Amino acid sequence: MNYITDVIAAVSTPPGKGGVAVIRISGEGALAVTGKCFRPLSGKPLKDCPTRTQIYGHIFDREGTALDDVLVCYFKSPASYTGEDTVEIYCHGGILVTRSILELVLSHGARPAEPGEFTRRAFLSGKLSLTEAEAIGTLLEARSEAQIKLMAGPARERLAERIAKIRASLVELLSSAYARIDYPDEDLGDFSDSEMLSALYNIKEDISSLISTYRTGRAINEGVLAVIAGKPNVGKSSLYNLLVGEDAAIVTDVAGTTRDVLVRTVPLGSTLLRLADTAGIREADALDKVEAIGIERSRRYMSECELLLAVFDLSRELDTEDEALIQSIAPLDCTKIALLNKSDLEGRLDTERISGHFDAVIYTSATDEAGTVSALTEAVNALFTDGKIISGDGAIVASARQHASLLAALESVCTAYESLRGGFMQDAVSSDIERALEAIAELDGRAVSEEVVSDIFSKFCVGK
Numbered sequence: 001m002n003y004i005t006d007v008i009a010a011v012s013t014p015p016g017k018g019g020v021a022v023i024r025i026s027g028e029g030a031l032a033v034t035g036k037c038f039r040p041l042s043g044k045p046l047k048d049c050p051t052r053t054q055i056y057g058h059i060f061d062r063e064g065t066a067l068d069d070v071l072v073c074y075f076k077s078p079a080s081y082t083g084e085d086t087v088e089i090y091c092h093g094g095i096l097v098t099r100s101i102l103e104l105v106l107s108h109g110a111r112p113a114e115p116g117e118f119t120r121r122a123f124l125s126g127k128l129s130l131t132e133a134e135a136i137g138t139l140l141e142a143r144s145e146a147q148i149k150l151m152a153g154p155a156r157e158r159l160a161e162r163i164a165k166i167r168a169s170l171v172e173l174l175s176s177a178y179a180r181i182d183y184p185d186e187d188l189g190d191f192s193d194s195e196m197l198s199a200l201y202n203i204k205e206d207i208s209s210l211i212s213t214y215r216t217g218r219a220i221n222e223g224v225l226a227v228i229a230g231k232p233n234v235g236k237s238s239l240y241n242l243l244v245g246e247d248a249a250i251v252t253d254v255a256g257t258t259r260d261v262l263v264r265t266v267p268l269g270s271t272l273l274r275l276a277d278t279a280g281i282r283e284a285d286a287l288d289k290v291e292a293i294g295i296e297r298s299r300r301y302m303s304e305c306e307l308l309l310a311v312f313d314l315s316r317e318l319d320t321e322d323e324a325l326i327q328s329i330a331p332l333d334c335t336k337i338a339l340l341n342k343s344d345l346e347g348r349l350d351t352e353r354i355s356g357h358f359d360a361v362i363y364t365s366a367t368d369e370a371g372t373v374s375a376l377t378e379a380v381n382a383l384f385t386d387g388k389i390i391s392g393d394g395a396i397v398a399s400a401r402q403h404a405s406l407l408a409a410l411e412s413v414c415t416a417y418e419s420l421r422g423g424f425m426q427d428a429v430s431s432d433i434e435r436a437l438e439a440i441a442e443l444d445g446r447a448v449s450e451e452v453v454s455d456i457f458s459k460f461c462v463g464k
Helices: 030-035 095-107 117-124 130-140 145-151 153-182 193-211 214-222 236-244 289-304 320-329 351-355 369-388 400-421 426-444 450-458
Strands: 008-011 020-026 038-040 055-060 066-075 086-092 224-229 262-268 271-277 307-313 335-341 360-363
Touching: 008 095, 008 117, 020 030, 020 095, 020 117, 030 066, 030 086, 038 066, 066 095, 086 095, 117 130, 117 450, 130 145, 130 153, 130 400, 130 426, 130 450, 145 153, 145 214, 145 271, 153 193, 153 426, 193 400, 193 426, 214 224, 214 271, 214 400, 224 236, 224 289, 236 262, 236 271, 236 307, 236 369, 262 369, 271 369, 289 320, 307 320, 307 369, 335 351, 335 369, 351 360, 360 369, 400 426
Parallel strands: 224 271, 224 307, 307 335, 335 360
Antiparallel strands: 008 020, 020 086, 038 055, 055 066, 066 086, 262 271
């Protein structure tokens, strides 16, 4: 078995009933394999039919029995998704007919594709960078509109362009340093020390700018950490159950019912949330050990969240526990929304005391679940898409691997910058520039370990 040159095949559409299914075949010999079972209605051999054109005909089994009438399209290398000769068969979408055609293709010399192998071949043939391939994998698993926008073509192309710019700048600097080493007596018009310092500074700023987007990318990709907080018995767990769509949290009128943090990932409009229900925050001398631990965990989640949903009982006046909550969240660096619950009852809460501490105030009620979800969805999406966290205007780093590579590159560039500023010669900082370039090569896949590549593509579905 040769994983690089084998002809591979797989169904590229979801299993089950459907109008059309797609069977993808790729590799040198894909056309010959398809030609053994497909006969165009025109009577021409498939190899003589035009490329990138859908050809109508029939699939025949080894006994000459027609299995299905299909369309076939041939993409000649390198003008294909994988960069190899690729054939796509568009057949009727029934489970049995799709499986029968795939098994027939395999019997004629193809082997089953592994998860992500088509995209892996696109990466190996230079059709995609590793960051672009990662974006495709994430797009397949997208659970929110923000994820789709982040991983779609324009956004991932902007990231690739930014990385290519950084790489080109590093290559130019390294070439200058090498020239000074190899031809110290020649005037090659290379960088002066001040020019190299300026260039290193600009590269440092470019890398830092990309690194700063990771919080945004992680929030979009994994979900915005949204914490529901408040004193006991204000309706936190009821709101949590409403948003997750099931009775995930126990709801009683007993204070301290919720004693641990519950986390579920849920889409809310165009925003993906990692929604956390927390223990009611209160100060009490008689707290048992378990509830005290739960409250401490609640405070930790609040300090780490990107979105805080603070719940207050609109039917009651603010008390010391409400005031303590307001004071504790004031210094937090996150988006804050106040949820004034039980709005169907007579209002006694001083709303002006609350509104100045929050980015938005929403009235909620257990008697109007649809209205509560609608109001919260509108507020969250307006705040986040308007630039609080999810701006989406530029390139965004979305994976921990990309973030780690950029941090490594930044460290080397900073070392080179400080060394040159401290009086070192250009040739002395060339090794730091080399290390920065190696980190960027790991980022875009030019020099990355087989283990990392295998891990990335193993998460893809078969057929992609």
